Amino acid sequence: MTQTALHLKGITCTFPGRDGTAYSAVADASLAVAEGEFVSLVGPTGCGKSTLLNVAAGLLAPTAGTVRVFGQPLTGINERAGYLFQTDALLPWRTARENVMVGLELRGEDKHQARQLADDWLARVHLAGHGDKYPHELSGGMRKRVALAQTLVMAPKILLMDEPFSALDVQTRSLMENELLELWSEDRKSVVFVTHDLEEAISLSDRVVVLSAGPGSRPIAEFPIHLARPRDVSEVRLTPQFLDLHKTIWEALKVEVQKAYAKEGI
Amino acid sequence: MSDRRIVLYQVLLLVALFVIWDVLTRTEILPPFFFGEPLVVLQRVWEWFSGGTIYKHLGVTLIETILAFVLGTVAGLVVGLWLALSKTASALLDPYIKAFNSMPRVILAPIFAVWFGLGIWSKVLLGVTLVFFIVFFSVYHGVREVNPVLVANSRMLGASKRQLLRYVYVPSATAWVFSSLHAAVGMAFVGAVIGEYLGSARGVGYLILQAEGVFDINTVFAGVLVLTVCALLLDWIVTIAERRLLRWRPGQVGSQG
Secondary structure, eight states: OOEEEEEEEEEEEEEEESSSEEEEEEEEEEEEEETTTTEEEEESSTTHHHHHHHHHSSSSSSEEEEEEEEEEESSSSSEEEEEEEESSOOTTTTTTHHHHHHHHHHOOOOOOHHHHHHHHHHHHOTTTTOOOOOGGSOHHHHHHHHHHHHHHHHHSSSEESSTTTTHHHHHHHHHHHHHHHHHHHOOOEEEEEEHHHHHHHHOOOOOEEEEOOOBOEEEEEEEEEOOOSSSOHHTTTTHHHHHHHHHHEEEEEEEEHHHHHHHHHH | OHHHHHHHHHHHHHHHHHHHHHHHHTTSSSSSHHHHHHHHHHHHHHHHHHHHHHHHHHHHHHHHHHHHHHHHHHHHHHHHHHHHHOOOHHHHHHHHHHHHHHOOOHHHHHHHHHHOOOHHHHHHHHHHHHHHHHHHHHHHHHHHHHHHHHHHHHTTTOOOHHIIIIIIIHHHHHHHHHHHHHHHHHHHHHHHHHHHHOOOOOHHHHHHHHHHHOOHHEEEEEEHHHHHHHHHHHHHHHHHHHHTTTTTTTGGGGOOO
């Protein structure tokens, strides 16, 4: 019996809108992620995927609803979770190594040990020897790797990812996806992966959750992905099972995407 | 190589300006009585330094400038961070900051002379009021424009409020501070010299005032020249510190290799 790592229940997030009316990004959204499960959230743009992720991270307090982390109600920052952001979040004034060390330093760990651990992690994300470079001296893919090491060195039980690879070129992207799967398979954290790319979602996940178009979006359908692991993200995309899954999920997703476009009047 | 060439041209331009100045005054197209004679000016500077009479005055002016610069910068940094991070405090103090900043600060010089005497402190404080606002505004805006993702990421990595200040806000503001420090150096000099000019018994501003009293325009120019060179030197020191501390910034010379 696997435990529920993250449980969002009846989450509603309301923001004051531009014209004074309240705007609900997500309304009555619920989501449970089991320990060791890799879940992707897909949905049309502006459907509140990131809002849900920020609630799960404890960065945003929901207007209504509860968050439970391994059974405990969440107050403040979710300390069991690591968060990989869409845009660059490395501290530009710290070298790659110092960036990986920063969480350990904040936790007050011994500097020498933190340094060693940071170097280990840099090696694991194939950046051994780049520790003394500043973020602007690294490529986009390398910066993502540093960010991944920065998050994983803290050994979070839950990993929250907000379209982390969307800014990368196609080749770097599938490389990073494979590396992510490899790292994940080592200790099977619970992952919530937000993306607008359905292929990415299917090739990485155990379960794909489709969100409705905003405002007031919520999960409306979910699909278990029974593709064999270990997977290679570019090879798995050519299998017939993948194509079947893609077709089925796209049927559900298409309706929402069309709704989103209709609302924006495009 | 081309950098060297630029420096060479810069020096040549300076020499050319002195030559033009010399020719214009020598031929009396510009009356030397009002415009001075560059050779006499340079000779005066030489006499000051070889005879040692300048050191006492220059030392006082430099101490005033550096004190004003350091105190004003620290105050601007602290208050800037505080107001940027505390909404209540910034809302409360906003009109006062604006009022103080728009006040012509030179007017304060005689008041400071009355309050703090004719020694260095009245000059230092005048300089501080000038430097403070330059640094304050850049820190204030710098902190307000810190990338929110950096803050969110550091919070996820476990940063407390105090640690956010140390790990995110202060380093982020440093880049903004340095961009303002070049202007601040000049302002610290302005504070010191204006203060001396309006009432003192020492300093380069005092020398200039004395010379002006007897229409010795060459000495006035000599004083201006010495001050300009000193301001350039201080600005250069700021640039060096900037390069060392902001090595992480893209496009910094120090970041190569």
